Amino acid sequence: MEIRTIHANGVEFAYLSLGEGPLALCLHGFPDTAHTWRHLMPALAERGYRAVAPFLRGYAPTEVPADGAYEDAALVADVRALHEELGGGDDAVVIGHDWGAFPAYATAGRFRRAVTLAVPPPGSLAGLFLDYEQLKRSFYIFLFQTALAETAAARPGFIDNLWRDWSPGYDASEDLEFVRRSLGDPANLSAAIGYYRAMLGTTPPSGRYPAVERGVTGPVLYLHGSQDGCLGADLVKGALDHLPEGSRAEQVAGAGHFLHLERPAEVNRLILDWLGPAS
Secondary structure (H helix, E strand, C coil): CCEEEEEECCEEEEEEEECCCCEEEEECCCCCCHHHHCCHHHHHHHCCCEEEEECCCCCCCCCCCCCCCCCHHHHHHHHHHHHHHCCCCCCCEEEEEHHHHHHHHHCHHHCCEEEEECCCCHHHHCCHHHCHHHHHHCHHHHHCCCCCHHHHHHCCCHHHHHHHHHCCCCCCHHHHHHHHHHHCCHHHHHHHHHHHHHHCCCCCCCCCCCCCCCCCCCCEEEEEECCCCCCCHHHHCCHHHHCCCCCEEEEECCCCCCHHHHCHHHHHHHHHHHHCCCC
């Protein structure tokens, strides 16, 4: 898959594309790249979708945004703009993993179908950082609020060990090579860390984008690995209480945080069954 570019929401996005048909927008997370969808995109294309996986703002070869905004509202505005600029219609679908799940939840009502992986719906995250075991898993989020963040994250082994801890037993060597290409420049690494600084308010909202409406406005398939070392799988419990009627929540046995890479056949099947045939 060749890398193409498109201008949307004031940012020059790089993206991978495969297939023809209704748009299937695939959003990656941290520390990852658009290549994370290399197993799902061919399956989507075979089903009759045009699978498009952008590199999120700040992740090379997408440019570092001039406005330096990484809050939820900026990510949601990106997704809306990409949907429009890529010619997506009412039959478009969205799939988001990790950071990509946040705008997928927020825009679910604008897409025919939505899928999220590894991050539960916003309402179920209340009290997340009050749990001791989860606090240990989330140490990096608090580290990323400090001036040590870039230095620590750039040290050999830091990102490799996040992948190791989050998806135990998975060989991430190919993925990590993609990540090194995307976040190897200090400006790109700082951009990726910027998402977390915006998340906890260390960097205040830019005010440049419309506020994100709270609540999920369209049915969602939410998938979570049972061995996820980033966000504990117990978060699946009660997730449907925070999702619209018709949603589903499934735990994928034996998979960690990067479940779509660890169990591609099973995850592809769950996603394709949920999406159904392209309209």
